[in-house]
Amino acid sequence: MKLSVIIPVYNEAESIKIILKRVQDQNLAHEIVVVDDGSKDGTRDILKELDGKGGVRVILHEQNKGKGAAVRTGMGAALGDVLIIQDADLEYDPRDIPSLLQPIEEGVADVVYGSRFLGRARRVTMFWHQVANQMLTFMTNLLYNTILTDMETGYKVFRREVLNGMILRANSFDFEPEFTAKILKRKFRIFEVPITFNPREYSEGKKIKLHDAFEAVWTLLKYRFVE
Numbered sequence: 001m002k003l004s005v006i007i008p009v010y011n012e013a014e015s016i017k018i019i020l021k022r023v024q025d026q027n028l029a030h031e032i033v034v035v036d037d038g039s040k041d042g043t044r045d046i047l048k049e050l051d052g053k054g055g056v057r058v059i060l061h062e063q064n065k066g067k068g069a070a071v072r073t074g075m076g077a078a079l080g081d082v083l084i085i086q087d088a089d090l091e092y093d094p095r096d097i098p099s100l101l102q103p104i105e106e107g108v109a110d111v112v113y114g115s116r117f118l119g120r121a122r123r124v125t126m127f128w129h130q131v132a133n134q135m136l137t138f139m140t141n142l143l144y145n146t147i148l149t150d151m152e153t154g155y156k157v158f159r160r161e162v163l164n165g166m167i168l169r170a171n172s173f174d175f176e177p178e179f180t181a182k183i184l185k186r187k188f189r190i191f192e193v194p195i196t197f198n199p200r201e202y203s204e205g206k207k208i209k210l211h212d213a214f215e216a217v218w219t220l221l222k223y224r225f226v227e
Contacts, residue, residue, distance in 0.1 A: 001105065002030035004080030005097075008070030009034055012088040013042040017050070022094040023086060024054050028101070032056045034088075035074045038064035068175030072168055084157040092155050096195040100157045109191040110162055111183055113148065114155030118194035129199070132213045139217065140177070143224045144184040148192065152176050152216070155195055162188055170219070177216045181223035 005023050009016060016034075023032055032054070036044050038061050051058040059073055071085055082104055086092065096114060103109035117134070137151040153176075162183060170178045183190065 001082055002080040003028055003101070004074075004078035004083045005029045005032045005086050006071060006074035006078060006083060007032060007034045007086050007088050008037060008067050008074065009039060009043055009047070009088045010037040010064060010067070010070070011039045011041040011043060013039070013046060015090050016043055016046055016088055019086070019088050019090060019094070020050065020054070020056060023097075026094050026097050028097055029055055030080050031078070033059065033074045033078050035059045035061065035070040035077075037061045037066065037070040066170075066172035068168075068170030068172050068178075071175055072170070075163060075168075078160075081160055082157065083160060083163075085154060087154045091197060091199050093196045093198070096155070096193070099193050100155060100195070103191040103193065104157065104159060108189065110159050110188040111190045112157040113150060113153050113190060113192045114157075114195035115148075115150040115192040116153060116195060116197040117149045118192060136177070136213065136216050136220070139220055140180060140184075143220055144181065146184055146190075148180075148190075150192065151180050153195075158183075158188075162186075172215065174215045174219045177219040178223060181220055185223070 007019065020032065023029055034047060034056060036047055036058065044060060047058045050056050059077055061070065075083060084097065084100065086094065100112050100114055103112050133152045137148055140146065140148055140151040156179065166182055168178060
């Protein structure tokens with residue numbers, strides 16, 4: 001099994017070397033596809049130095065298009081049999097990757113979500129952000145008749161075949177509900193695995209905003225009833 005780790009990046013000069021080292025330390029990735037989404041803080045200069053080293057392959061967006069666009073670019077370029085999305089901001093710990101891969105390796109899952117709400121260690125912060133996540137997850141379960149605990153998780157792992165025939169359009173943080181809606185409608189086998197979580201606050205560079213929650217609601221409704 002060849003694993004492609006897709007890392008969307010936007011203005012992460014302080015963390016990009018750290019996250020790449022942490023992924024490489026797992027010795028599991030066949031390749032690490034880093035998609036820089038128009039960074040302006042020096043991230044691109046760092047990535048140019050790292051391109052081609054330790055399995056890292058860098059793709060540059062000339063302008064900022066959004067996380068969803070960066071993830072879609074990474075998906076299109078990835079060569080692995082299994083793909084995992086890894087944020088660059090250190091909120092998600094690559095030491096969880098082996099447990100995320102296990103259900104796929106055992107042949108019981110097509111898709112694995114890393115859940116922040118299944119009991120593993122996490123930083124205590126941002127109450128209303130958690131409430132919004134749980135409300136969006138409840139809405140997903142209600143609309144699509146499922147029992148997810150964390151629809152909005154950034155840790156998503158899946159077999160390449162899951163993407164066959166799937167058209168993804170999301171450019172921003174609406175990637176999470178769009179991808180979830182489409183795999184649920186296609187009846188893929190989904191497992192959830194508990195992960196650790198160290199969330200940033202907005203003062204530390206967190207990018208998702210309140211309006212993204214409303215966009216997620218619309219996305220869940222749209223793909224439930226329209227496509």
